[in-house]
Amino acid sequence: MKNILITGGAGFIGSNFVKYMINKYEYNIINLDLLTYAGNISYLDEVSQLENYKFINGDIRDKDLLKNIFLEHNIDIVVNFAAESHVDRSITEPEIFISTNIMGTQILLDVAMNFWKKNKEDKNDRTFKEKVKFVQISTDEVYGDIEGGGFFTEKTSISPSSPYSASKASSDLLVNAYFRTYGLPINITRCSNNYGPHQNREKLIPLMITNCIENKKLPVYGDGKQVRDWLFVEDHCSAIDAVIHKGTIGETYNIGGNNEVENIEVVKKIIKYLGKNENLIDYVKDRPGHDRRYAIDNSKITHNLDWKPKYEFEEGLKNTIDWYVKNGTRLS
Numbered sequence: 001m002k003n004i005l006i007t008g009g010a011g012f013i014g015s016n017f018v019k020y021m022i023n024k025y026e027y028n029i030i031n032l033d034l035l036t037y038a039g040n041i042s043y044l045d046e047v048s049q050l051e052n053y054k055f056i057n058g059d060i061r062d063k064d065l066l067k068n069i070f071l072e073h074n075i076d077i078v079v080n081f082a083a084e085s086h087v088d089r090s091i092t093e094p095e096i097f098i099s100t101n102i103m104g105t106q107i108l109l110d111v112a113m114n115f116w117k118k119n120k121e122d123k124n125d126r127t128f129k130e131k132v133k134f135v136q137i138s139t140d141e142v143y144g145d146i147e148g149g150g151f152f153t154e155k156t157s158i159s160p161s162s163p164y165s166a167s168k169a170s171s172d173l174l175v176n177a178y179f180r181t182y183g184l185p186i187n188i189t190r191c192s193n194n195y196g197p198h199q200n201r202e203k204l205i206p207l208m209i210t211n212c213i214e215n216k217k218l219p220v221y222g223d224g225k226q227v228r229d230w231l232f233v234e235d236h237c238s239a240i241d242a243v244i245h246k247g248t249i250g251e252t253y254n255i256g257g258n259n260e261v262e263n264i265e266v267v268k269k270i271i272k273y274l275g276k277n278e279n280l281i282d283y284v285k286d287r288p289g290h291d292r293r294y295a296i297d298n299s300k301i302t303h304n305l306d307w308k309p310k311y312e313f314e315e316g317l318k319n320t321i322d323w324y325v326k327n328g329t330r331l332s
């Protein structure tokens with residue numbers, strides 16, 4: 001039995017991960033989420049009454065609250081999804097990204113470390129390290145742009161382009177520093193673009209699906225030829241599961257779907273599946289600093305942790321579109 005603190009568990013990936021873990025294990029799950037505009041607790045209605053699940057509405061920057069949560073629930077594992085996650089917002093309001101993504105992660109690291117040192121340590125330091133883990137959910141965007149050929153490996157230098165990716169890169173550095181300086185058992189995951197149910201409609205795929213359903217214009221940045229590697233959210237959840245249970249302490253793992261697709265192709269696939277017309281496409285001014293291509297080398301996690309994605313892009317996209325067709329009215 002383990003006690004897992006999932007932060008940001010009412011967001012897109014976090015809520016899928018809460019359900020994934022509850023379906024697979026009997027662990028106690030504590031979901032801490034501030035319910036910003038991006039959180040939607042109704043996604044977890046079906047698990048809300050379970051005995052091994054508890055939701056706490058609160059902030060990862062609230063040190064006293066975190067101390068109480070660790071003490072009351074004797075936390076063994078932290079999976080930190082809580083973040084400001086939208087690149088466009090980071091361009092207009094960067095401060096909150098620094099506060100949540102950097103300060104929030106540091107406060108969470110500090111509380112976890114102090115609690116674990118005090119409550120889980122015994123004379124054999126190895127035992128303490130084998131019992132607990134801090135998993136930081138990061139992004140391939142920390143590597144910046146990789147136009148042309150080549151792939152990001154875990155050894156690629158970080159070179160973030162937006163305030164969002166810079167804040168995520170900074171939190172990764174802090175997580176690594178807590179490993180190097182204090183011996184905190186950590187893993188970092190850097191995943192490519194996710195898609196699937198529960199994603200806020202400000203992001204590319206849900207925006208295109210919901211606008212398309214409503215016969216609204218489909219705003220595509222620049223020439224639409226930006227390339228992203230897409231991973232179905234359930235595959236991201238299974239990768240994080242593998243990292244929690246099999247990841248080597250101190251290591252970073254890239255997670256990707258080997259599904260490189262141009263944004264404009266994604267939009268055309270959605271239009272085709274929904275039986276609409278491509279004249280809905282509206283090319284708009286490109287985002288400043290827009291990265292052209294992200295491409296992940298996932299060989300470390302596939303070889304070392306025996307993980308591989310289950311979903312082909314076509315299948316995952318159809319599942320996603322079907323979900324939005326059914327649940328569109330519940331979206332923020």
Ligand code: NAD
Nearest residue numbers: 008010011012013034035036038039059060082083085194
């Ligand atoms: P999201 O924006 O959908 O969810 C973020 C959640 O964090 C929300 O529920 C929000 O209420 C919560 N939150 C925000 N500030 C908080 C705070 N101070 N305290 C507690 N909770 C807070 O984001 P997402 O797409 O689910 O992404 C989750 C994580 O995965 C992020 O760290 C993101 O950087 C990372 N990631 C996302 C993708 C992707 O494609 N969406 C890809 C790779 C990595």
